[in-house]
Amino acid sequence: MSIFKRLRDLTMSNINAIIDKAEDPIKMTDQYIRDMTEDLEDAEKAVAAQIAIEKKFKQLYEEQEALVNKRNQQAHTAAQAGNADLARRALEEKKTAEGKLTEYKTSYDQNKASADNLRSKLDEMRKQLSQMKSKRETLVARYNAAKAQTEINKAMSGFSSDSATAGLKRMEEKMLQAEAQAEASNEMSAGNKSLDDEFEKLNKDQGVEDELAALMKQYEKQ
Missing domain, CATH: 1.20.5 (Single alpha-helices involved in coiled-coils or other helix-helix interfaces)
Incomplete structure (x- = not known):
């Protein structure tokens, strides 16, 4: 099951509809808060892992980019010195580094896009959890007020002027x-x-x- 399945399946409107039909809305809300908190913790771990992969590929492609520039400069230096063999070796390693640079840059871009997407979903989960906690406070106030009104009505039912x-x-x-x-x-x-x-x-x-x-x-x- 995807870590973000609850985020997809349980939008705030769906949650509100379920809570409104619940026998004890406060207990139902508390359960959703616990579930969403657990999912949020899992999501934070997943996002952290994805960010680590993103940073790793960024480091790899930056290393190859630096190597390409270095070998290119060395090839020019060797050519100026009239050392064709050394210049050739520098250009060969430059070519290999360029291939790795392209590969790592592609992987970095893909993983960065995935990490950005997960960050966005994580922010949405945090927002929904915050809304759920705020809704709980409102529900508690409404529930207690309704309960008090019920008790008053019950007490007044046998009383008349x-x-x-x-x-x-x-x-x-x-x-x-x-x-x-x-x-x-x-x-x-x-x-x-x-x-x-x-x-x-x-x-x-x-x-x-x-x-x-x-x-x-x-x-x-x-």
Whole structure:
């Protein structure tokens, strides 16, 4: 399976559609983030390997390019010195180096194009992973808000102003009933005074009457 298969198959629009249908969108998003993170790590290794190959061929063709220039200069130097044999040998090695230069340059161009393509895909994967992480934060906020709203609706489903008013009225009726019972109890308690209580009250009343009579009699004499 290609390292970039997920990038081709799971565009953000496809991922969004799958997440919207998921029973738990947060868990689904976390799974995609883990998968994309693993793919990104593999892709980074693949790109690094491709870049290493690109640099190797660049080094090889630059070495042959330098050798071509060197042998060409040496051939001119030998010719100026009248040494045809040495000039010939320099030109022969120059010819061989030119062949290798062409081969290495072609390989370098091909590998550079592949590396550039992988770099582009790697940047796209990083972008999608960043978008997925941002989407997760939005999903968490929306999910928690929806969950809280559901709990509130559930709590409010058994509550209404009519039921609250009826409940308050029942409480008032019970309070009035309790107060009436307390008042009746007091009256019954007052009606059930003992004989000793009655005589004690009578004695208190008689004492007041005696004191009043004495007081009135005192002022009559004056």
